[in-house]
Every structure is written in C-alpha cells, then in structure tokens.
Amino acid sequence: MNGRLTTHVLDIATGRPAAGMALTLERVNEKGGTEALGRWTTNADGRCDAPLLQGDALIEGQYQLCFAAGDYFRAQAATADLAEPRFVDVVVLRFGIADALAHYHVPLLVSPWAYSTYRGS
Template sequence: MTVSQVTTHILDTGAGRPAAGVAVGLYARDGGGWNLVASGTTDGDGRAKDLGPELLPAGTYRLNFATGAYYEGLGTATFFPEVDLVFSVSDAGEHYHVPLLLSPFAYSTYRGS
C-alpha cells in the first residue's frame, strides 16, 4: 500500500483508544471554495493512510472528520458534529501528518511526523 502525502490518525482521548470507523475527507482550496481530493475511513488503529495522492501541490488543505456520526455510533453525545482542520502544504516533497485528539466536548491537533 502506498502512503499518501497527507495522513491522519484520531485518538479518542475520552475513551483512551483509537477512533476507528471515522469518515475523513481531504479538501483543497480552489479560489473561494473547497474541492474534495480524497476520502477514507479510519482503520482499527484510528489511522487513515490513503488520503489522496503521494504528492500534492503547495496550497491550503482541509481535513474534515465526521465526529458526530462516530459518537452517535457509540451512543455518546458530542458538542462537535464535525471537525475541520485547515493547514498549508508548502513543500510538495514533504510528508504531512495531521493527528486529531478527540473527546466528546473538546479536540486538539498538532503537526505530526
């Protein structure tokens, strides 16, 4: 399996485990709107490794996580029905790992490796 230039993983910090089965979309900013580049679902380890091509042009991108559906499946209320993380790709040869730390009422992120 080829790993895409942008990858992510989700840790459900409230439950203390990876968030499996979360739908994730990768979008590229094009003028004033967003175009879907790729979509996937996190695996049993909470990872999505196949979000788009091996190389993306420099630009602004967004990861959209369907967190509401994930928590609905667990029977847990959440404040965030979805999470959008917007970031810049500046080096077409570099790998971008964008993790999400998630709980029903908070989230955080960082630039991973």
C-alpha cells in the same frame, strides 16, 4: 522522497484509536471554495490504510480535513446517550502544505467535548 499526507485519530475520551471515523479531504481554491479529493474511514488503529495524498497528487496550497466526529460518537456505546445536537460534530481542520516533498501528518485528538491537532511526524 515524495511528499505525502497522512492522518491519525485518537478518541481521548476512551484512550483508544478512533476506529471507524469517516473523514473527507478537500483542496481549498483561491476564492475560498473547496474541491473534494476523497473520503476515507479510519481503520482499527485510527489511521487510513494509505496516505491521503502522495507523490504528484500532493501539491502546495490550502487543504481541509473534515472529520465526522459526531457520527463516530453517536455509534459508540459509552457516549451514545450524549445530548443532541453534539457539542463536537464535524471537525474541520484547515491547513497549508508549503513543501510538496515533505511528509505532513495531521493527527486529531478528539472527545465529545473538545479536540486538538498538531503537525505530527
């Protein structure tokens, strides 16, 4: 099986998928700099329509996902009146891929005040 990288975003303030959240994926180089690999927007289920990376494009190394949580919460009617600047704005998750043949799923559970992640399945 070819490896793949996927994500899923849940808005834990509302208990629903975070539909319409922008995110970017970057590869981290040996000097700590990053190379942009792509931009996506989550669908109605809080997921991207296809894997972020798969097959030969998924290589071992360090990556980071940057989620535009502040922009997402600004657009939500229930949280539109939150103070600026937002407490949670851009959520940057840096993680490693050790096995390019495995499935790496990186969920984000987010509210305007907190976030959490884990390696999913």
